[in-house]
Amino acid sequence: MYRKQVRRRRAVLVLLVIVSLILLSTHFSEGSSGPLHGIQRGVATILGPIEEGADRALKPVRDMFDWFGETFEARGENEEYQEEIADLRERVAEAESAVGENRQFRKLLQLGPSGGIDGREAVTARVIARSPTVWYSTVTIDRGSSSGLDTDDPVITGDGLVGRVTETTAGIAKVTLITDHRSAVSAKVLPDGPSGVIKPEVGEAGELLLDFIEEDSDVEEDQMVVTAGWRAGRLTSLFPYGIEIGNVTDATSDEQETYQRVHVRPFVDLRELDYVRVLTEPGNAGDESRAANGEAG
Amino acid sequence: MILTWQIVARIALLLVAAVILQLVLFSEISFLGGTPALLPVMVVCLGLLGGAVVGAVCGFAAGLLLDSALLQTLGVTSLVLVAVGYLAGRYRESFEISNPFVPPGLAAGLTLFGGFSFAAIQLMLGVDAPVSVLVVREVILQSILGFILAIPLYPAVRWVLRPALVEGTPRRRRRFPVTLGASSR
Numbered sequence: 001m002y003r004k005q006v007r008r009r010r011a012v013l014v015l016l017v018i019v020s021l022i023l024l025s026t027h028f029s030e031g032s033s034g035p036l037h038g039i040q041r042g043v044a045t046i047l048g049p050i051e052e053g054a055d056r057a058l059k060p061v062r063d064m065f066d067w068f069g070e071t072f073e074a075r076g077e078n079e080e081y082q083e084e085i086a087d088l089r090e091r092v093a094e095a096e097s098a099v100g101e102n103r104q105f106r107k108l109l110q111l112g113p114s115g116g117i118d119g120r121e122a123v124t125a126r127v128i129a130r131s132p133t134v135w136y137s138t139v140t141i142d143r144g145s146s147s148g149l150d151t152d153d154p155v156i157t158g159d160g161l162v163g164r165v166t167e168t169t170a171g172i173a174k175v176t177l178i179t180d181h182r183s184a185v186s187a188k189v190l191p192d193g194p195s196g197v198i199k200p201e202v203g204e205a206g207e208l209l210l211d212f213i214e215e216d217s218d219v220e221e222d223q224m225v226v227t228a229g230w231r232a233g234r235l236t237s238l239f240p241y242g243i244e245i246g247n248v249t250d251a252t253s254d255e256q257e258t259y260q261r262v263h264v265r266p267f268v269d270l271r272e273l274d275y276v277r278v279l280t281e282p283g284n285a286g287d288e289s290r291a292a293n294g295e296a297g
Numbered sequence: 298m299i300l301t302w303q304i305v306a307r308i309a310l311l312l313v314a315a316v317i318l319q320l321v322l323f324s325e326i327s328f329l330g331g332t333p334a335l336l337p338v339m340v341v342c343l344g345l346l347g348g349a350v351v352g353a354v355c356g357f358a359a360g361l362l363l364d365s366a367l368l369q370t371l372g373v374t375s376l377v378l379v380a381v382g383y384l385a386g387r388y389r390e391s392f393e394i395s396n397p398f399v400p401p402g403l404a405a406g407l408t409l410f411g412g413f414s415f416a417a418i419q420l421m422l423g424v425d426a427p428v429s430v431l432v433v434r435e436v437i438l439q440s441i442l443g444f445i446l447a448i449p450l451y452p453a454v455r456w457v458l459r460p461a462l463v464e465g466t467p468r469r470r471r472r473f474p475v476t477l478g479a480s481s482r
Contacts, residue, residue, distance in 0.1 A: 012350050016357045016379045023361075024372030036371060043365035047317075051366065055321040065326040129320035131367050132332055134435050135419045138367060140320070167368040174368040181426040203429035271327060 032151075032167070041169045044140075048128070048172040052142050055128040066272075120154075120240065120279040123147050127273045128172070134203050137163075137180035139273060144171045152238050154279045160244035160267035161185065161227060162276050173278075177270050178245070179205055186228040186237055187245055189219055195228050198245055198264065205271060208246060208264040219251045219262045240279070298347040304461040308343065311457060312355060315339040316362045331438025336363060337408045338446045340378050342454040344385025345400055346462060352382030373422075377414045381407045401447040408443035412436030 027036050125141035143149055145168045155162040155175050163183065167174040176183055178198060185198040187210060194217035196210045210225060225248065229241025250263035298304070315335050323333045336359050344352025360375030385407055394400065413436060420428075455462070 009349050013353050013379070013383050016353050017376065020357065020360075020372045020376040020379060022372075023375065024370065027371040040365045040368060040371060043362070044368050047362075047366045050317060051321055054317045058318075058322045062322055062325050065328070129366065130324040131369065132319055132324040132334055132336070132363075133415060134432055135415065135424075136367070136369055138369065140367065169368075181424045184425070199426050201427045201429045202424060203432035203435060209427070271325075 041167070045169045045171055048140075048142070048144075048169070051128045051140065051172075052126075055126075119282060121148070121282055122156075122277040123149060123280055125149075125173070125276055125278055127276060134205070135181070137177040137183075137200070137205075137270070138166070139175050139177065141173050141175055141276060141278070142171070143278065144168045144173050146170045148280045149173050149278050150280065153281075154239045154243065155276050156243055156279065157268050157273070157276055159269075160246065161239065162268055162270065162273065164238055165278060175276070175278075178208065178266065179270055185239060185245065186230055187225050188228040189213075189217075189248065190224045190226055193217065193219055193223055196261070198225065206265060207249070208266055209261050210248070210264050211261045213260050213262065215260055219248055221248055221251055223248045223251075225264050298351060298458070298461045299463065300347075300351075300461065304458060307457055308347075308351075308355060309358075311339065311343070311454065312359050312362065316359060316366060319363065320366060328442060329438055331435055331442055333442040333446060334408055334412070334439045335446060335450075336360075336374075336378065337381050337411045338404045338443050338450055339454070340382040341385040341404045341407050341443075342400065342447065342451045344382040345389045345394065345403065345451070346455060346458055347386065348390055349383050349386030352384075352386035353379050354382070356380070356382030370422075373415070373418055376418065377411050380414065381411045384410070400451040401444045404447035404451075405440045405444035409436060409440035412439055 023036070026034075027040075030036055123143055125143040125147075127139045128142050129140040131138045141155075149165055149168050151165055151168060153165040155164060161178060163175050163177040163180070165173050166176040178185060179200040181200060181202050183198075183200060186195065187198040188195045189210070194213040196213040199209050199211050201207060201209055210219075213219065225245045227239040227241060227243040227245060228237065229239060230237045244267055246264040246266040248262050249265045319335045323335045326333070340352060340356045340359055343355040347355070356378030357375045360373075360378040361371065363374050364371045385403060388403060416432060416436065
């Protein structure tokens with residue numbers, strides 16, 4: 001009797017491990033239109049409204065935790081901020097000139113009436129779920145293909161670049177953030193700095209790396225980094241030119257020469273995303289999304 | 298654990314609730330700089346109450362549900378949580394849970410094991426970016442938070458599943474013999 005139980009227990013374990021491995025390898029090998037992806041999208045579609053409802057219902061609880069967390073952190077950071085205030089006062093004069101530059105950049109961004117960039121239409125979406133591990137930086141938003149969203153659409157907030165859409169169902173979409181290890185964004189240091197590729201460092205949620213910059217480039221702290229938006233023949237970058245990404249925080253000459261990279265802090269607080277804007281191709285955004293943006297009629 | 302359809306439904310509801318709570322609440326909050334991982338703790342609780350088979354099946358189902366909801370690679374989370382649930386169940390089958398700190402301790406240990414296993418699978422599958430040592434800090438913090446989470450969660454799960462627990466069946470109140478006409482005073 002006992003041996004039979006042991007055999008059954010081991011058989012269940014082996015079976016579940018084998019099924020997991022089959023799922024893993026099949027998911028990797030099949031295309032995004034494969035049957036496994038289809039079933040997954042079906043489950044996600046069913047869970048989407050439940051997540052949305054739970055997200056709204058649990059918002060007060062989340063806000064309470066955020067308040068506790070922020071208060072706890074604020075106490076520890078108080079002394080640091082005192083020093084920073086003194087430092088920032090010195091920089092106010094420099095900031096005055098940056099304001100002028102900022103106006104020029106805003107013109108370059110060509111902000112449209114719907115908040116879109118580069119002729120794209122913006123669809124506002126709510127973040128309803130988030131990946132729990134540092135290995136996947138993804139969020140789920142409450143708009144999908146029925147609102148005109150498509151794979152590879154850039155996602156932004158008022159502060160800057162967030163990521164891009166990587167999967168869509170009718171009602172929800174998955175956004176891969178710029179802090180995900182699979183993310184790579186061609187970027188440029190302003191005003192006339194080098195170009196490179198913005199990549200994350202897994203585990204460092206609040207920092208990015210501007211990689212593959214030219215060896216002889218001279219990047220300094222506080223320079224702004226924006227999307228490069230390149231075009232080569234019929235190939236174009238997924239992200240239009242000029243979306244703000246962050247500013248350079250650490251640019252030692254050693255690291256620039258040896259590793260050809262500098263550290264960048266993103267403008268967007270990617271842990272505190274509530275609403276985002278998805279830049280869709282013109283004409284894709286349906287009536288539903290226009291109504292959501294307050295553009296109906 | 299005596300598995301009836303009602304108990305299976307209760308376990309399914311617990312897993313769906315845990316996945317939803319993980320996605321919309323726990324993944325969004327930062328506590329001591331880490332993100333609490335509810336799913337491994339829930340799977341440990343179910344493994345401790347139901348045994349190795351229940352733990353492994355619950356781990357598999359929870360992982361599959363999470364990967365589906367997040368539209369991410371199927372099978373990775375399942376593989377990790379199957380091992381977590383199985384090990385928790387094996388502990389219950391091999392040892393007596395005499396100390397109230399055993400479930401939280403086990404939740405912390407197996408969350409740590411799950412975190413490092415997940416990292417190992419990710420590294421084997423290939424990571425396209427440099428990996429910071431802060432990943433280790435995140436896994437350790439999740440383990441500590443797992444300990445804290447398990448303190449209220451284990452009794453709660455036990456309460457939900459009490460009709461199925463053999464040792465959880467209500468004890469009959471002992472009746473003292475009554476002698477007619479006798480008084481204790």
